[in-house]
Amino acid sequence: MTGEIVKVNDITKRFGHVVALDHVTVSFCEGITGLLGPNGAGKTTLVKIIMGIILPDSGEAYVLGNNVERDPEVRAIIGYVPEQDCLIEEMNAVEFLYHMAIISGVPRKDAMERVHIVLHYLGVGDERYRAISTYSAGMKQKIKIAQALVHDPQIIIMDEPTTGLDPQGREEVLALIYDLWKSYRKSIILSTHLLPDVERICSHVVMMSGGRVIEAGPIEGMLRGLDGYVVRVGGSGEDVEKFAEVFRDKNSLISRDDNVFVVRSEPSDILRAAAETGVQVRYLGRRRESLEEKFVCALAGDEYGD
Protein backbone atom coordinates (compact mmCIF):
# COMPACT_ATOMS: atom_id res chain seq x y z
CA MET A 1 0.00 0.00 0.00
CA THR A 2 1.58 3.27 -1.05
CA GLY A 3 0.62 6.67 0.34
CA GLU A 4 -0.70 9.60 -1.58
CA ILE A 5 1.89 12.34 -2.01
CA VAL A 6 0.15 14.74 -4.38
CA LYS A 7 -3.54 15.30 -4.89
CA VAL A 8 -4.99 17.49 -7.59
CA ASN A 9 -8.64 18.32 -7.14
CA ASP A 10 -10.80 19.49 -10.06
CA ILE A 11 -8.23 21.87 -11.50
CA THR A 12 -9.00 24.01 -14.51
CA LYS A 13 -6.51 26.36 -16.10
CA ARG A 14 -6.97 28.53 -19.15
CA PHE A 15 -4.45 30.63 -21.03
CA GLY A 16 -6.62 33.08 -22.91
CA HIS A 17 -8.99 30.96 -24.95
CA VAL A 18 -6.88 27.83 -24.64
CA VAL A 19 -7.98 25.37 -21.96
CA ALA A 20 -4.71 23.91 -20.71
CA LEU A 21 -6.31 21.82 -17.96
CA ASP A 22 -9.94 20.84 -17.94
CA HIS A 23 -11.29 19.75 -14.52
CA VAL A 24 -8.32 17.55 -13.74
CA THR A 25 -8.62 15.36 -10.67
CA VAL A 26 -5.82 12.92 -10.01
CA SER A 27 -3.60 11.55 -7.25
CA PHE A 28 0.07 10.64 -7.29
CA CYS A 29 1.35 7.91 -4.99
CA GLU A 30 4.74 7.16 -3.48
CA GLY A 31 7.18 5.66 -5.95
CA ILE A 32 7.89 6.71 -9.51
CA THR A 33 4.85 7.92 -11.38
CA GLY A 34 4.95 8.67 -15.08
CA LEU A 35 2.94 11.65 -16.25
CA LEU A 36 2.43 10.79 -19.88
CA GLY A 37 1.02 12.75 -22.71
CA PRO A 38 1.76 14.22 -26.10
CA ASN A 39 3.09 17.74 -26.41
CA GLY A 40 0.38 20.19 -25.41
CA ALA A 41 -1.44 17.66 -23.22
CA GLY A 42 -1.12 19.93 -20.18
CA LYS A 43 1.62 18.04 -18.32
CA THR A 44 3.89 21.02 -17.74
CA THR A 45 0.96 23.20 -16.68
CA LEU A 46 -0.13 20.54 -14.19
CA VAL A 47 3.41 20.25 -12.84
CA LYS A 48 3.71 24.02 -12.44
CA ILE A 49 0.40 24.13 -10.61
CA ILE A 50 1.54 21.35 -8.28
CA MET A 51 4.70 23.38 -7.63
CA GLY A 52 2.62 26.51 -7.04
CA ILE A 53 4.52 28.33 -9.78
CA ILE A 54 1.29 29.15 -11.57
CA LEU A 55 -2.14 29.32 -10.02
CA PRO A 56 -5.19 27.42 -11.29
CA ASP A 57 -8.37 29.20 -12.33
CA SER A 58 -10.28 26.75 -10.16
CA GLY A 59 -9.50 23.71 -8.05
CA GLU A 60 -6.69 22.99 -5.63
CA ALA A 61 -3.44 21.08 -5.46
CA TYR A 62 -2.12 19.46 -2.30
CA VAL A 63 1.36 18.16 -1.61
CA LEU A 64 1.48 15.82 1.37
CA GLY A 65 -1.79 17.38 2.47
CA ASN A 66 -0.54 20.98 2.20
CA ASN A 67 -2.08 23.48 -0.16
CA VAL A 68 0.83 24.87 -2.17
CA GLU A 69 -1.02 28.08 -3.03
CA ARG A 70 -1.67 28.95 0.60
CA ASP A 71 1.56 27.55 2.02
CA PRO A 72 4.48 28.07 -0.38
CA GLU A 73 6.88 26.75 2.22
CA VAL A 74 5.79 23.26 1.32
CA ARG A 75 8.11 23.67 -1.67
CA ALA A 76 10.95 22.95 0.74
CA ILE A 77 10.02 19.27 0.43
CA ILE A 78 9.80 19.32 -3.36
CA GLY A 79 12.61 19.31 -5.88
CA TYR A 80 11.82 20.49 -9.38
CA VAL A 81 13.69 19.73 -12.58
CA PRO A 82 12.25 22.01 -15.26
CA GLU A 83 12.20 21.09 -18.91
CA GLN A 84 13.71 24.32 -20.17
CA ASP A 85 17.18 25.76 -19.61
CA CYS A 86 17.39 27.13 -16.11
CA LEU A 87 21.06 27.13 -15.13
CA ILE A 88 23.08 30.25 -14.40
CA GLU A 89 25.71 29.51 -16.98
CA GLU A 90 28.35 31.96 -15.80
CA MET A 91 28.65 30.10 -12.51
CA ASN A 92 30.33 26.77 -11.99
CA ALA A 93 28.34 23.85 -10.64
CA VAL A 94 29.51 24.31 -7.06
CA GLU A 95 28.63 28.02 -6.95
CA PHE A 96 25.28 27.42 -8.60
CA LEU A 97 24.24 24.60 -6.30
CA TYR A 98 25.43 26.45 -3.22
CA HIS A 99 23.30 29.43 -4.28
CA MET A 100 20.29 27.16 -4.79
CA ALA A 101 20.88 25.42 -1.45
CA ILE A 102 20.95 28.74 0.41
CA ILE A 103 17.81 29.95 -1.36
CA SER A 104 16.12 26.68 -0.41
CA GLY A 105 16.89 27.30 3.24
CA VAL A 106 19.85 24.98 3.81
CA PRO A 107 22.05 26.48 6.55
CA ARG A 108 25.35 27.93 5.34
CA LYS A 109 27.36 25.54 7.47
CA ASP A 110 25.75 22.52 5.77
CA ALA A 111 25.27 23.88 2.26
CA MET A 112 28.75 23.43 0.80
CA GLU A 113 29.10 19.91 2.15
CA ARG A 114 25.70 19.04 0.77
CA VAL A 115 26.64 20.42 -2.67
CA HIS A 116 29.68 18.17 -2.90
CA ILE A 117 27.76 15.12 -1.65
CA VAL A 118 25.11 15.59 -4.32
CA LEU A 119 27.66 16.24 -7.09
CA HIS A 120 29.60 13.16 -6.05
CA TYR A 121 26.43 11.09 -6.07
CA LEU A 122 25.68 12.27 -9.59
CA GLY A 123 29.18 11.46 -10.76
CA VAL A 124 30.26 15.02 -11.46
CA GLY A 125 34.03 15.15 -10.96
CA ASP A 126 36.47 18.03 -11.22
CA GLU A 127 34.36 19.56 -13.96
CA ARG A 128 32.19 20.89 -11.13
CA TYR A 129 34.61 23.84 -11.00
CA ARG A 130 34.15 24.69 -14.70
CA ALA A 131 31.59 27.24 -15.90
CA ILE A 132 28.26 25.54 -16.59
CA SER A 133 28.25 27.08 -20.08
CA THR A 134 31.03 24.64 -21.05
CA TYR A 135 29.04 21.53 -20.08
CA SER A 136 27.50 18.98 -22.43
CA ALA A 137 23.73 18.50 -22.54
CA GLY A 138 24.04 15.41 -20.32
CA MET A 139 26.11 17.26 -17.74
CA LYS A 140 23.69 20.16 -17.69
CA GLN A 141 20.88 17.71 -17.09
CA LYS A 142 22.78 16.28 -14.13
CA ILE A 143 23.21 19.76 -12.67
CA LYS A 144 19.50 20.39 -13.13
CA ILE A 145 18.82 17.21 -11.19
CA ALA A 146 21.45 18.15 -8.59
CA GLN A 147 19.75 21.47 -7.85
CA ALA A 148 16.54 19.54 -7.23
CA LEU A 149 18.30 17.26 -4.77
CA VAL A 150 20.48 19.74 -2.94
CA HIS A 151 17.90 20.61 -0.30
CA ASP A 152 16.98 16.97 0.32
CA PRO A 153 13.34 17.02 -0.82
CA GLN A 154 10.95 14.13 -0.32
CA ILE A 155 9.32 14.54 -3.70
CA ILE A 156 11.04 15.29 -6.99
CA ILE A 157 9.11 16.46 -10.02
CA MET A 158 10.96 16.07 -13.30
CA ASP A 159 9.71 17.61 -16.51
CA GLU A 160 11.02 15.78 -19.58
CA PRO A 161 14.38 14.95 -17.98
CA THR A 162 15.60 12.71 -20.83
CA THR A 163 14.57 14.86 -23.77
CA GLY A 164 17.50 15.90 -25.93
CA LEU A 165 19.95 13.45 -24.36
CA ASP A 166 21.99 10.88 -26.29
CA PRO A 167 21.22 7.19 -25.53
CA GLN A 168 23.99 6.95 -22.93
CA GLY A 169 22.90 10.13 -21.17
CA ARG A 170 19.31 8.94 -21.21
CA GLU A 171 20.33 5.62 -19.66
CA GLU A 172 22.25 7.39 -16.92
CA VAL A 173 19.36 9.69 -16.07
CA LEU A 174 16.84 6.83 -15.98
CA ALA A 175 19.16 4.75 -13.78
CA LEU A 176 19.57 7.72 -11.49
CA ILE A 177 15.82 8.30 -11.19
CA TYR A 178 15.29 4.66 -10.39
CA ASP A 179 18.04 4.72 -7.77
CA LEU A 180 16.56 7.80 -6.11
CA TRP A 181 13.42 5.85 -5.39
CA LYS A 182 14.98 2.44 -4.76
CA SER A 183 17.82 3.58 -2.51
CA TYR A 184 16.55 6.84 -1.01
CA ARG A 185 12.76 6.48 -1.19
CA LYS A 186 12.38 9.79 -3.01
CA SER A 187 9.01 9.82 -4.73
CA ILE A 188 9.27 11.00 -8.29
CA ILE A 189 6.77 12.39 -10.76
CA LEU A 190 8.25 11.94 -14.21
CA SER A 191 6.54 14.06 -16.82
CA THR A 192 7.43 12.85 -20.28
CA HIS A 193 6.15 12.02 -23.72
CA LEU A 194 8.63 9.15 -24.02
CA LEU A 195 6.61 6.03 -23.24
CA PRO A 196 9.53 3.60 -23.08
CA ASP A 197 11.03 5.67 -20.24
CA VAL A 198 7.84 5.36 -18.23
CA GLU A 199 7.44 1.69 -18.99
CA ARG A 200 10.98 1.00 -17.81
CA ILE A 201 11.07 2.67 -14.43
CA CYS A 202 7.61 3.78 -13.37
CA SER A 203 5.24 1.87 -11.15
CA HIS A 204 2.26 4.15 -11.81
CA VAL A 205 1.17 6.19 -14.75
CA VAL A 206 -1.12 9.14 -15.35
CA MET A 207 -2.02 9.62 -19.00
CA MET A 208 -3.09 13.04 -20.21
CA SER A 209 -4.42 14.39 -23.43
CA GLY A 210 -6.05 17.67 -24.36
CA GLY A 211 -5.86 18.94 -20.79
CA ARG A 212 -7.66 15.94 -19.33
CA VAL A 213 -6.56 12.79 -17.51
CA ILE A 214 -7.56 9.88 -19.69
CA GLU A 215 -6.14 7.02 -17.64
CA ALA A 216 -4.40 6.66 -14.29
CA GLY A 217 -3.23 3.78 -12.14
CA PRO A 218 -0.52 1.20 -11.60
CA ILE A 219 1.11 0.14 -14.87
CA GLU A 220 0.86 -3.55 -13.98
CA GLY A 221 -2.85 -3.28 -13.35
CA MET A 222 -3.34 -1.29 -16.50
CA LEU A 223 -1.69 -3.90 -18.67
CA ARG A 224 -2.95 -6.92 -16.74
CA GLY A 225 -5.52 -8.86 -18.72
CA LEU A 226 -4.34 -7.31 -21.89
CA ASP A 227 -1.56 -9.83 -22.49
CA GLY A 228 -2.23 -12.34 -25.15
CA TYR A 229 -0.74 -14.96 -27.44
CA VAL A 230 0.09 -14.77 -31.08
CA VAL A 231 -0.97 -17.92 -32.94
CA ARG A 232 -0.25 -18.73 -36.57
CA VAL A 233 -2.26 -21.66 -37.82
CA GLY A 234 -2.43 -23.70 -40.99
CA GLY A 235 -5.33 -25.63 -42.46
CA SER A 236 -8.30 -25.31 -44.73
CA GLY A 237 -10.16 -22.04 -44.81
CA GLU A 238 -13.18 -23.66 -43.19
CA ASP A 239 -11.13 -25.05 -40.26
CA VAL A 240 -9.40 -21.76 -39.70
CA GLU A 241 -12.78 -20.05 -39.57
CA LYS A 242 -13.97 -22.58 -36.99
CA PHE A 243 -10.83 -21.92 -34.96
CA ALA A 244 -11.53 -18.20 -35.10
CA GLU A 245 -15.11 -18.81 -34.09
CA VAL A 246 -14.04 -20.57 -30.88
CA PHE A 247 -12.25 -17.45 -29.58
CA ARG A 248 -14.81 -15.06 -30.96
CA ASP A 249 -17.47 -16.89 -28.96
CA LYS A 250 -15.36 -16.57 -25.83
CA ASN A 251 -14.83 -12.91 -26.62
CA SER A 252 -11.08 -13.46 -26.39
CA LEU A 253 -10.08 -12.73 -29.96
CA ILE A 254 -8.03 -9.56 -29.88
CA SER A 255 -7.16 -9.32 -33.54
CA ARG A 256 -6.80 -11.36 -36.65
CA ASP A 257 -4.71 -10.96 -39.75
CA ASP A 258 -5.48 -13.82 -42.13
CA ASN A 259 -4.10 -16.93 -40.38
CA VAL A 260 -2.41 -15.01 -37.60
CA PHE A 261 -4.47 -14.51 -34.45
CA VAL A 262 -3.90 -12.57 -31.28
CA VAL A 263 -5.97 -14.17 -28.55
CA ARG A 264 -6.38 -13.63 -24.84
CA SER A 265 -6.33 -17.21 -23.69
CA GLU A 266 -4.12 -19.80 -22.04
CA PRO A 267 -1.78 -21.83 -24.31
CA SER A 268 -3.48 -25.07 -23.30
CA ASP A 269 -6.85 -23.70 -24.42
CA ILE A 270 -5.37 -22.52 -27.69
CA LEU A 271 -3.87 -25.96 -28.41
CA ARG A 272 -7.12 -27.66 -27.44
CA ALA A 273 -9.12 -25.43 -29.78
CA ALA A 274 -6.64 -26.16 -32.58
CA ALA A 275 -7.02 -29.90 -32.04
CA GLU A 276 -10.80 -29.66 -31.97
CA THR A 277 -11.05 -27.58 -35.15
CA GLY A 278 -8.37 -29.48 -37.03
CA VAL A 279 -5.89 -26.65 -37.63
CA GLN A 280 -2.13 -26.95 -37.24
CA VAL A 281 -0.45 -24.57 -34.81
CA ARG A 282 2.65 -23.31 -36.65
CA TYR A 283 3.64 -20.63 -34.20
CA LEU A 284 2.58 -19.84 -30.64
CA GLY A 285 4.23 -17.01 -28.79
CA ARG A 286 3.47 -14.65 -25.95
CA ARG A 287 2.51 -11.13 -26.81
CA ARG A 288 2.62 -8.39 -24.23
CA GLU A 289 0.90 -5.13 -24.91
CA SER A 290 3.16 -2.12 -24.56
CA LEU A 291 2.21 1.02 -22.76
CA GLU A 292 2.44 2.76 -26.09
CA GLU A 293 -0.39 0.68 -27.53
CA LYS A 294 -2.40 1.22 -24.39
CA PHE A 295 -1.79 4.93 -24.63
CA VAL A 296 -2.76 5.10 -28.28
CA CYS A 297 -5.97 3.22 -27.50
CA ALA A 298 -6.72 5.44 -24.53
CA LEU A 299 -6.15 8.48 -26.72
CA ALA A 300 -8.54 7.18 -29.29
CA GLY A 301 -11.03 6.54 -26.54
CA ASP A 302 -11.26 2.90 -27.50
CA GLU A 303 -11.82 -0.07 -25.27
CA TYR A 304 -9.00 -2.40 -26.10
CA GLY A 305 -10.16 -5.53 -27.87
CA ASP A 306 -13.65 -4.38 -28.60
Place this chain on the structure above:
Amino acid sequence: MGISPLTYTPWSGTRMGRLKNVLRIVFEEAKIRVTVWSLIIILITYLLVYINAFYQAVRPAPIEKYGYVSTIGNLYLYMMLLSAYLAFNIISRDLKNGSIILYLSRPITRIEYIVSKFLAVCFHLSLITIVPLLLVYIIDIASLPQSSKFITEASKLLLPLIGSALLMVILFGSVTIMLSSLTKDGKWASAGVFGVFLIGGFIAEIVGSALNNNYAYLFYLWNSVIIVVINMFGMRISPRSPPWYHLPWYYGLSIIIGAIVLSFSVVYWRFLRREGIVA
Protein backbone atom coordinates in the same frame (compact mmCIF):
# COMPACT_ATOMS: atom_id res chain seq x y z
CA MET B 1 28.77 7.47 -1.69
CA GLY B 2 25.07 8.16 -1.42
CA ILE B 3 23.08 11.23 -0.60
CA SER B 4 22.60 11.09 3.11
CA PRO B 5 19.49 12.79 4.50
CA LEU B 6 19.86 16.40 5.45
CA THR B 7 18.42 17.52 8.76
CA TYR B 8 17.37 21.13 8.78
CA THR B 9 14.35 23.32 9.28
CA PRO B 10 14.10 25.10 5.97
CA TRP B 11 11.70 27.93 6.67
CA SER B 12 9.97 29.00 9.83
CA GLY B 13 7.01 30.88 8.37
CA THR B 14 7.15 33.56 11.07
CA ARG B 15 7.69 37.21 10.15
CA MET B 16 11.15 37.24 11.67
CA GLY B 17 11.89 33.95 9.97
CA ARG B 18 10.82 35.37 6.63
CA LEU B 19 12.88 38.50 7.15
CA LYS B 20 15.88 36.37 7.99
CA ASN B 21 15.35 34.35 4.83
CA VAL B 22 15.03 37.45 2.70
CA LEU B 23 18.29 38.75 4.16
CA ARG B 24 20.00 35.46 3.34
CA ILE B 25 18.86 35.78 -0.25
CA VAL B 26 19.86 39.46 -0.37
CA PHE B 27 23.32 38.52 0.81
CA GLU B 28 23.59 35.81 -1.83
CA GLU B 29 22.24 38.07 -4.57
CA ALA B 30 24.49 40.94 -3.56
CA LYS B 31 27.46 38.62 -3.52
CA ILE B 32 26.93 37.09 -6.94
CA ARG B 33 26.39 40.49 -8.57
CA VAL B 34 29.83 41.66 -7.49
CA THR B 35 31.83 41.29 -10.68
CA VAL B 36 34.77 43.04 -12.27
CA TRP B 37 32.43 45.52 -13.93
CA SER B 38 30.53 46.47 -10.79
CA LEU B 39 33.83 46.82 -8.91
CA ILE B 40 35.23 49.08 -11.63
CA ILE B 41 32.16 51.34 -11.39
CA ILE B 42 32.37 51.38 -7.59
CA LEU B 43 36.09 52.18 -7.59
CA ILE B 44 35.71 54.94 -10.21
CA THR B 45 32.90 56.41 -8.12
CA TYR B 46 35.05 56.44 -4.98
CA LEU B 47 37.89 58.05 -6.88
CA LEU B 48 35.71 60.76 -8.38
CA VAL B 49 33.85 61.41 -5.13
CA TYR B 50 37.14 62.01 -3.33
CA ILE B 51 38.51 64.14 -6.15
CA ASN B 52 35.34 66.21 -5.92
CA ALA B 53 35.55 66.34 -2.13
CA PHE B 54 39.20 67.42 -2.31
CA TYR B 55 38.26 70.10 -4.82
CA GLN B 56 35.43 71.29 -2.60
CA ALA B 57 37.75 71.32 0.39
CA VAL B 58 39.34 74.45 -1.03
CA ARG B 59 36.57 76.65 0.27
CA PRO B 60 35.99 79.38 2.77
CA ALA B 61 34.16 77.40 5.45
CA PRO B 62 35.15 73.93 6.69
CA ILE B 63 31.62 72.53 6.36
CA GLU B 64 30.01 73.62 3.15
CA LYS B 65 26.58 72.35 2.23
CA TYR B 66 27.22 73.15 -1.38
CA GLY B 67 30.06 70.66 -1.42
CA TYR B 68 27.82 67.80 -0.39
CA VAL B 69 25.04 68.74 -2.77
CA SER B 70 27.61 68.94 -5.54
CA THR B 71 28.91 65.48 -4.62
CA ILE B 72 25.37 64.09 -4.59
CA GLY B 73 24.89 65.65 -8.03
CA ASN B 74 27.92 63.77 -9.32
CA LEU B 75 26.60 60.56 -7.83
CA TYR B 76 23.55 60.73 -10.10
CA LEU B 77 25.78 59.90 -13.05
CA TYR B 78 27.62 57.05 -11.33
CA MET B 79 24.39 55.61 -10.00
CA MET B 80 23.05 55.61 -13.53
CA LEU B 81 26.06 53.58 -14.69
CA LEU B 82 25.77 51.06 -11.84
CA SER B 83 21.99 50.83 -12.28
CA ALA B 84 22.45 50.11 -15.98
CA TYR B 85 24.85 47.32 -15.08
CA LEU B 86 22.51 45.92 -12.42
CA ALA B 87 19.42 46.20 -14.65
CA PHE B 88 21.29 44.08 -17.20
CA ASN B 89 21.78 41.35 -14.62
CA ILE B 90 19.40 41.38 -11.73
CA ILE B 91 16.14 39.97 -13.14
CA SER B 92 16.66 40.06 -16.91
CA ARG B 93 19.33 37.42 -16.62
CA ASP B 94 17.05 35.19 -14.54
CA LEU B 95 14.42 35.55 -17.27
CA LYS B 96 16.93 34.93 -20.04
CA ASN B 97 18.60 31.82 -18.62
CA GLY B 98 15.33 30.49 -17.17
CA SER B 99 16.59 30.42 -13.58
CA ILE B 100 13.54 32.46 -12.56
CA ILE B 101 11.62 29.18 -12.47
CA LEU B 102 14.11 27.72 -10.03
CA TYR B 103 13.70 30.68 -7.70
CA LEU B 104 9.93 30.38 -7.88
CA SER B 105 10.09 26.64 -7.23
CA ARG B 106 11.91 27.35 -3.96
CA PRO B 107 10.06 27.89 -0.68
CA ILE B 108 9.94 31.63 -1.13
CA THR B 109 7.08 33.80 -2.29
CA ARG B 110 7.26 36.05 -5.31
CA ILE B 111 7.16 39.07 -3.06
CA GLU B 112 10.18 37.77 -1.18
CA TYR B 113 11.96 37.24 -4.49
CA ILE B 114 11.24 40.81 -5.63
CA VAL B 115 12.10 42.34 -2.25
CA SER B 116 15.36 40.38 -2.13
CA LYS B 117 16.35 41.53 -5.60
CA PHE B 118 15.42 45.12 -4.78
CA LEU B 119 17.41 45.11 -1.55
CA ALA B 120 20.38 43.55 -3.35
CA VAL B 121 20.28 46.40 -5.89
CA CYS B 122 19.96 48.92 -3.06
CA PHE B 123 22.94 47.35 -1.33
CA HIS B 124 25.08 47.89 -4.42
CA LEU B 125 23.81 51.40 -4.98
CA SER B 126 24.50 52.22 -1.33
CA LEU B 127 28.12 51.30 -1.87
CA ILE B 128 28.46 54.27 -4.21
CA THR B 129 26.24 56.70 -2.32
CA ILE B 130 25.83 56.34 1.42
CA VAL B 131 29.24 54.78 2.05
CA PRO B 132 31.42 57.33 0.17
CA LEU B 133 29.30 60.24 1.41
CA LEU B 134 29.70 59.10 5.01
CA LEU B 135 33.43 58.63 4.50
CA VAL B 136 33.75 62.15 3.10
CA TYR B 137 31.70 63.41 6.02
CA ILE B 138 33.89 61.62 8.57
CA ILE B 139 37.04 62.99 6.92
CA ASP B 140 35.47 66.45 6.92
CA ILE B 141 34.62 66.20 10.63
CA ALA B 142 38.11 64.97 11.45
CA SER B 143 39.67 67.89 9.60
CA LEU B 144 37.46 70.47 11.34
CA PRO B 145 38.86 72.83 13.91
CA GLN B 146 37.79 71.37 17.24
CA SER B 147 35.24 74.06 17.82
CA SER B 148 31.78 73.32 19.19
CA LYS B 149 30.28 75.67 16.62
CA PHE B 150 31.63 73.65 13.69
CA ILE B 151 30.73 70.34 15.33
CA THR B 152 27.11 71.48 15.84
CA GLU B 153 26.98 72.72 12.26
CA ALA B 154 28.40 69.47 10.95
CA SER B 155 26.02 67.27 12.95
CA LYS B 156 23.06 68.97 11.27
CA LEU B 157 24.27 67.66 7.92
CA LEU B 158 24.24 63.99 8.78
CA LEU B 159 20.52 63.36 8.39
CA PRO B 160 20.14 65.28 5.10
CA LEU B 161 23.17 63.42 3.83
CA ILE B 162 21.73 59.99 4.61
CA GLY B 163 18.21 61.07 3.57
CA SER B 164 19.37 62.31 0.16
CA ALA B 165 21.43 59.19 -0.46
CA LEU B 166 18.54 56.92 0.56
CA LEU B 167 16.13 58.80 -1.68
CA MET B 168 18.40 58.30 -4.65
CA VAL B 169 19.07 54.65 -3.77
CA ILE B 170 15.35 53.83 -3.53
CA LEU B 171 14.56 55.75 -6.72
CA PHE B 172 17.31 54.14 -8.77
CA GLY B 173 16.69 50.73 -7.16
CA SER B 174 12.99 50.64 -7.95
CA VAL B 175 13.43 51.82 -11.55
CA THR B 176 16.26 49.32 -12.04
CA ILE B 177 14.14 46.43 -10.77
CA MET B 178 11.22 47.52 -12.93
CA LEU B 179 13.25 47.78 -16.13
CA SER B 180 15.06 44.53 -15.47
CA SER B 181 11.78 42.67 -14.96
CA LEU B 182 10.40 43.86 -18.27
CA THR B 183 12.78 42.15 -20.65
CA LYS B 184 14.87 39.04 -21.09
CA ASP B 185 17.40 41.06 -22.99
CA GLY B 186 19.53 42.88 -20.45
CA LYS B 187 20.71 45.37 -23.08
CA TRP B 188 17.23 46.83 -23.27
CA ALA B 189 16.98 47.06 -19.51
CA SER B 190 20.30 48.93 -19.39
CA ALA B 191 19.21 51.19 -22.23
CA GLY B 192 16.00 51.79 -20.29
CA VAL B 193 17.98 53.14 -17.32
CA PHE B 194 19.64 55.74 -19.53
CA GLY B 195 16.28 56.38 -21.15
CA VAL B 196 14.55 57.11 -17.85
CA PHE B 197 17.31 59.02 -16.10
CA LEU B 198 18.99 60.79 -18.99
CA ILE B 199 17.12 60.86 -22.30
CA GLY B 200 13.77 61.24 -20.53
CA GLY B 201 15.36 64.18 -18.78
CA PHE B 202 16.46 65.79 -22.01
CA ILE B 203 12.95 65.40 -23.38
CA ALA B 204 11.50 66.96 -20.21
CA GLU B 205 13.94 69.84 -20.55
CA ILE B 206 13.05 70.38 -24.21
CA VAL B 207 9.31 70.20 -23.47
CA GLY B 208 9.70 72.51 -20.47
CA SER B 209 11.67 74.98 -22.54
CA ALA B 210 9.30 74.82 -25.53
CA LEU B 211 6.19 75.23 -23.40
CA ASN B 212 7.90 77.56 -20.99
CA ASN B 213 6.50 75.38 -18.23
CA ASN B 214 8.55 74.93 -15.06
CA TYR B 215 6.63 71.86 -13.95
CA ALA B 216 7.67 69.93 -17.04
CA TYR B 217 11.29 70.23 -15.90
CA LEU B 218 10.50 68.14 -12.85
CA PHE B 219 9.98 65.07 -15.04
CA TYR B 220 13.73 65.09 -15.44
CA LEU B 221 14.23 63.07 -12.26
CA TRP B 222 17.49 64.81 -11.50
CA ASN B 223 15.67 68.14 -11.26
CA SER B 224 13.16 66.63 -8.84
CA VAL B 225 15.96 65.05 -6.82
CA ILE B 226 17.94 68.26 -6.60
CA ILE B 227 15.10 70.46 -5.38
CA VAL B 228 14.34 67.92 -2.65
CA VAL B 229 18.01 67.60 -1.71
CA ILE B 230 18.50 71.36 -1.61
CA ASN B 231 15.52 71.60 0.70
CA MET B 232 16.78 68.80 2.91
CA PHE B 233 20.06 70.65 3.39
CA GLY B 234 18.15 73.87 4.01
CA MET B 235 20.11 75.69 1.34
CA ARG B 236 19.08 79.09 0.13
CA ILE B 237 18.29 79.18 -3.57
CA SER B 238 20.13 81.78 -5.54
CA PRO B 239 17.98 84.10 -7.67
CA ARG B 240 20.25 83.13 -10.56
CA SER B 241 19.24 79.46 -10.26
CA PRO B 242 16.94 78.01 -12.94
CA PRO B 243 13.27 78.85 -12.29
CA TRP B 244 12.16 75.29 -11.40
CA TYR B 245 14.56 75.38 -8.42
CA HIS B 246 12.03 77.75 -6.89
CA LEU B 247 9.18 75.21 -7.12
CA PRO B 248 8.05 73.71 -3.79
CA TRP B 249 10.20 70.72 -2.77
CA TYR B 250 7.14 68.50 -2.35
CA TYR B 251 6.44 68.74 -6.08
CA GLY B 252 9.79 67.11 -6.69
CA LEU B 253 9.18 64.55 -3.94
CA SER B 254 5.79 63.71 -5.48
CA ILE B 255 7.44 62.99 -8.83
CA ILE B 256 10.04 60.79 -7.15
CA ILE B 257 7.45 58.90 -5.10
CA GLY B 258 5.32 58.58 -8.24
CA ALA B 259 8.25 57.05 -10.12
CA ILE B 260 8.89 54.60 -7.27
CA VAL B 261 5.21 53.61 -6.99
CA LEU B 262 4.91 53.24 -10.76
CA SER B 263 8.00 51.04 -10.84
CA PHE B 264 6.73 48.72 -8.15
CA SER B 265 3.30 48.61 -9.77
CA VAL B 266 4.86 47.41 -12.99
CA VAL B 267 6.88 44.78 -11.12
CA TYR B 268 3.73 43.71 -9.26
CA TRP B 269 1.80 43.42 -12.51
CA ARG B 270 4.65 41.54 -14.15
CA PHE B 271 5.15 39.04 -11.35
CA LEU B 272 1.90 38.77 -9.47
CA ARG B 273 -0.82 39.64 -11.92
CA ARG B 274 0.62 38.04 -15.01
CA GLU B 275 1.78 34.48 -15.26
CA GLY B 276 3.42 34.99 -18.62
CA ILE B 277 6.68 35.37 -16.78
CA VAL B 278 6.71 31.65 -15.99
CA ALA B 279 3.83 30.05 -17.87
